[in-house]
Amino acid sequence: MNKQWRTGVAAAASLALVLAACGSDDDGGDEASSESVAPTESTGEADDGGGAAACDSPDQVSLQLQWFTQAQFAGYYAAIDQGFYADQCLDVEIKEGAVEIVPQSELANGNADFAIAWVPKALQTREAGADIVNIAQVFERSGTLQVSFADAGITSPADFAGKVIGNWGFGNEYEVFAAIGEAGLDPVADVDLVGQQFDMVALLEGEIDAAEAMTYNEYAQVLEAINPDTGELYQPEDFNVISYEEVGVGMLQDAIWADAGRLADDAEYRDQAVRFVAASLQGWAFCRDNVEQCATTVTDAGSTLGASHQQWMMNEVNKLIWPASTGTVGTIDQAAWDRTVEISKSTPNLDGATVLTADPTDGAFTNDIVNEAVALLDGVDLAGAGYTPIDVTLNEGGE
Amino acid sequence: MLLAVAIAAGAWELYKALGPPDGGDVFGWRIIPKTNDRVMPHIWEMLAEFGDPEVRGRDTAVWEAMLGYSWYTLRMSLAGLLLGGALGIGLAVLMARFRVVERGLLPYVVLSQTIPLIALAPQVAALGGNWGLPKWTWAAALAAFLSFFPVTIATLRGLQSVPAASLELMDSFAASWWTTLRKLRFPAAVPFIVPGLKLAATASVIGVVVSEVSLGLRGVGFAALSYGQKTTSQPATVYTAVFAAALLGLIMFGLVSAAEAFVMRKRPTEINT
Numbered sequence: 001m002n003k004q005w006r007t008g009v010a011a012a013a014s015l016a017l018v019l020a021a022c023g024s025d026d027d028g029g030d031e032a033s034s035e036s037v038a039p040t041e042s043t044g045e046a047d048d049g050g051g052a053a054a055c056d057s058p059d060q061v062s063l064q065l066q067w068f069t070q071a072q073f074a075g076y077y078a079a080i081d082q083g084f085y086a087d088q089c090l091d092v093e094i095k096e097g098a099v100e101i102v103p104q105s106e107l108a109n110g111n112a113d114f115a116i117a118w119v120p121k122a123l124q125t126r127e128a129g130a131d132i133v134n135i136a137q138v139f140e141r142s143g144t145l146q147v148s149f150a151d152a153g154i155t156s157p158a159d160f161a162g163k164v165i166g167n168w169g170f171g172n173e174y175e176v177f178a179a180i181g182e183a184g185l186d187p188v189a190d191v192d193l194v195g196q197q198f199d200m201v202a203l204l205e206g207e208i209d210a211a212e213a214m215t216y217n218e219y220a221q222v223l224e225a226i227n228p229d230t231g232e233l234y235q236p237e238d239f240n241v242i243s244y245e246e247v248g249v250g251m252l253q254d255a256i257w258a259d260a261g262r263l264a265d266d267a268e269y270r271d272q273a274v275r276f277v278a279a280s281l282q283g284w285a286f287c288r289d290n291v292e293q294c295a296t297t298v299t300d301a302g303s304t305l306g307a308s309h310q311q312w313m314m315n316e317v318n319k320l321i322w323p324a325s326t327g328t329v330g331t332i333d334q335a336a337w338d339r340t341v342e343i344s345k346s347t348p349n350l351d352g353a354t355v356l357t358a359d360p361t362d363g364a365f366t367n368d369i370v371n372e373a374v375a376l377l378d379g380v381d382l383a384g385a386g387y388t389p390i391d392v393t394l395n396e397g398g399e
Numbered sequence: 400m401l402l403a404v405a406i407a408a409g410a411w412e413l414y415k416a417l418g419p420p421d422g423g424d425v426f427g428w429r430i431i432p433k434t435n436d437r438v439m440p441h442i443w444e445m446l447a448e449f450g451d452p453e454v455r456g457r458d459t460a461v462w463e464a465m466l467g468y469s470w471y472t473l474r475m476s477l478a479g480l481l482l483g484g485a486l487g488i489g490l491a492v493l494m495a496r497f498r499v500v501e502r503g504l505l506p507y508v509v510l511s512q513t514i515p516l517i518a519l520a521p522q523v524a525a526l527g528g529n530w531g532l533p534k535w536t537w538a539a540a541l542a543a544f545l546s547f548f549p550v551t552i553a554t555l556r557g558l559q560s561v562p563a564a565s566l567e568l569m570d571s572f573a574a575s576w577w578t579t580l581r582k583l584r585f586p587a588a589v590p591f592i593v594p595g596l597k598l599a600a601t602a603s604v605i606g607v608v609v610s611e612v613s614l615g616l617r618g619v620g621f622a623a624l625s626y627g628q629k630t631t632s633q634p635a636t637v638y639t640a641v642f643a644a645a646l647l648g649l650i651m652f653g654l655v656s657a658a659e660a661f662v663m664r665k666r667p668t669e670i671n672t
Contacts, residue, residue: 068615068625098615099624100520111528200631201437221631302617304453304464304625397633399454 055089059272062093064103064112069096069303071313072216072254073116074294075138079283081297088275088376094301104132104257113259113269114276119252119337120344120355121171126364127356133260134365136277136330136373137337138284139320142250144175145219146242147203148210155240157183157247163209166196174355176212178249178347179242193350200225210242216316220309224398233396251340253320256280256330260363270369278373281330285380288318291390309398315389322384329382330370337365408442415439440635448636461636465622465643472607472618472644475535476651479542479603484596486543487550494551495558495584496576505555512548516541516606520613538616542606546599553595557588593659600651608644619644 065073076094079085085092095112097103103115104122108130115122119134126132146165148154154163157179165180167173180187187193196202196211200222203211213219219241227234244250256277262269287294295310303310326333344355374382418434432438449462490508494501520541527537561584569579611620623640630637 068621096615098611098613098621100517100524100613101615102521105521106528109525109528111525199628201634204631205433205437217628218631221628225632299454299457304622305628306454397629 055086058086058089058091059268059275060091060093061113061272061276062095062111063276064095064101064106064115065097066101066103066116066118066254067097069094069298069301070217070305071295071298071303071310072317074287074298074314074317075280075284076116077283077297077301078286078290078294079279081300082283082286084279084282084286085276088279090272090275090279092276092279104130107132107257107259110259113272115257116254117257118171119255119340120174122255122257123341123344123360123364124171124355126360127358131260132257133263133363134255134332135258135263135273135369136256136281137252137332137365138256138280138330139252139254139317140324140326140329140333140336141320142175142243142245142253143215143316143320144172144244144250144253145213145215146176146179146210146244147200147213147219147222148240148242149203150238150240152209152240154210154242156242158185160191160210161185162190162192164192164194164207166194166202166208166211168198168212169195171355172212173349174343174347175244175249175251177349178251178343179244179247181347182247182249187348187350215243215319216313220312220316220394220398223394224306224309224396226396233394249343250336251343252332252336255332258369263369273369274372275376277330277369278376281370281373281382282377282380284321284329285382285384287314288322288384288387291315291318291392306395306398308392308395312392312394312398315392318387319389322387324383327383328370328374329384330373331367332365332370411439411442415441437634440638444635445638445642448633448639451636461639465619465639468617468619468622468640469643469647471535471616472604472611472620473647473650475538475607475610475616475618476542476600476603476647477654478535478539479606480546480596480600480651480655482539483543483546483599483603484550487547487595487599488554488592490547490551491554491558492580494555495580501555508548508551511544516545516609517613519544520610523610524614534614534616537614538607538610538618541610542603545606546603549595549598549602550592551595553591553598554588557591558584560591561587589662593655596655596658597652600655601648604644604648604651619647 063076065076069077073094076092080092080094095106102121102125103112104117104125106112107115108125115132116138117125119137122132122134146154146157146160148163152163153159160180160183165176167176176193177187180191185191194208196208198218200211200213200218202208204222204225211218213222222234222239223236225234226232227238258273259269263273291314292311295307295314298314299305299307299310305313321329324331341356341359345357345359346354348354415434418432420433420435436444449460449465451461453459453461453464490504494504520537523537523540527534527540558580565583565587566579569583574582607618608620608623610616611618612624615621619640622643623637626633626636626640
């Protein structure tokens, strides 16, 4: 009996050893989980970045995304791939998001050096005590839509009355509520608001009349689905699309956030922030001019989205950024900021909660970093005045 | 077991063939699920997805990608099971040794299982981030949190299952508590521990998959979420991840069974009864 026990324990112990060995090489084995890709030789365009000569050991910084690798974050992946970060003497680790990862909290907790987050959500975290600051407003326009079938006749928020309106929750719903309020409707009495998954199945199945969608993702999903009546893909004319940006209740979305305390006290971090923003903006400018290449870069970095979906996303994201009406991408426009804050303060959701209870305290955003970053970039077009989107044809399933 | 799978697949297709395409309401509640291809894809469509490339134009097929995801998930699940098993047995021994520990701790052990994993995930992530632990250990820790419970309960029951006469015999030899544990209580507890470990094995997979979804680790849970984004146009793809997760549970279960056979191979059969 005793002997058998020893054998059993020995077996368990050796299994544990094997496991420990397996575990320790996880970073190597799971290459897709972090993207500290060695920069490939840049394609001739990178030599306009400054400071490349004096870089012995690049600074390690990390960027926390809101979601998995996808073209929504193409500028950062392109900056790695094209060596723009390396030109600025940075070694950037991109951390993917997930359901429970809150980028601005990761930033505030010190788990990441920079984070991408929507402005209202980040301001809410800031109001709760996180010492963070918006250092570059990458997306100038809101990409939120409300999509309905054309025969439902929903062409403006006023038509929401008496209809079943899908919305996402998690702080993604405030533009919907602002539009309802703007149209003079009461969100409780006049509209049937229901929670919606991050897909368009409920709309196609007729469970809801109008679904919340991002231009660059969910809207593409319906256009990649087969219309059972025709046997072909759904066409844009099958739908009515309300853009919250056009309705006038667009809120600022993807921005680069930094740790405000470190920015004030740590000169090295501040310097890294300037260089990080510079290379990131350069990456976005590159993706404006190289839509297909950037889509491929993102897929190479581990996205499982189909090729045409990825290209669509890249093209739509470009439309949210370019042309930069402030003249320089990343610059925070006071009027758009004020509108975002105003809606955040004054729009209650179904629970009666507003995003913010008061104006953000001083220092919620700064244009200083962007201004210094721009000085590092000679000859990069950061205005995109002549920008024209390309045409992307979606295939079934986004492939 | 194959028969059971065939019956389940048959039932799915039978309902799909006979059920109402647009579902049905019972007293205003949507009870009867829709049977159209978007809501209930054909089984063969799900299986065919394994052969498609994960991204069109790339070499990696879904089954290859899924194999990679599964291996990653399996390793974390095993780590979680080992951690949970060790913790579970350790706690049970402690509780068997000191009555006061059992009285004091057992309610909290039970209580711990009422905490939803997704509420715990951010805390574990914050701690793990502060301590600089690699991300896979967070998932293993959460898996251990789910899997220690059945092991604790089963082991405690097993340790206390020894007949009083046997204990008195050990006492008459003036055997120490430790010797009694090693030679009498623990061997007697094994038939209890094994079913506990089997429950723990599947719980560990669930723990890891939920952690992956919450924290962003590229295993089967990630695949489920990532393929789920294609639900609108390719509803069958996400089921490949469902199948992989189910298979992982079976593999973990099988590993425990194999370990059981190994440990019990020389045990006289009458003890097993």
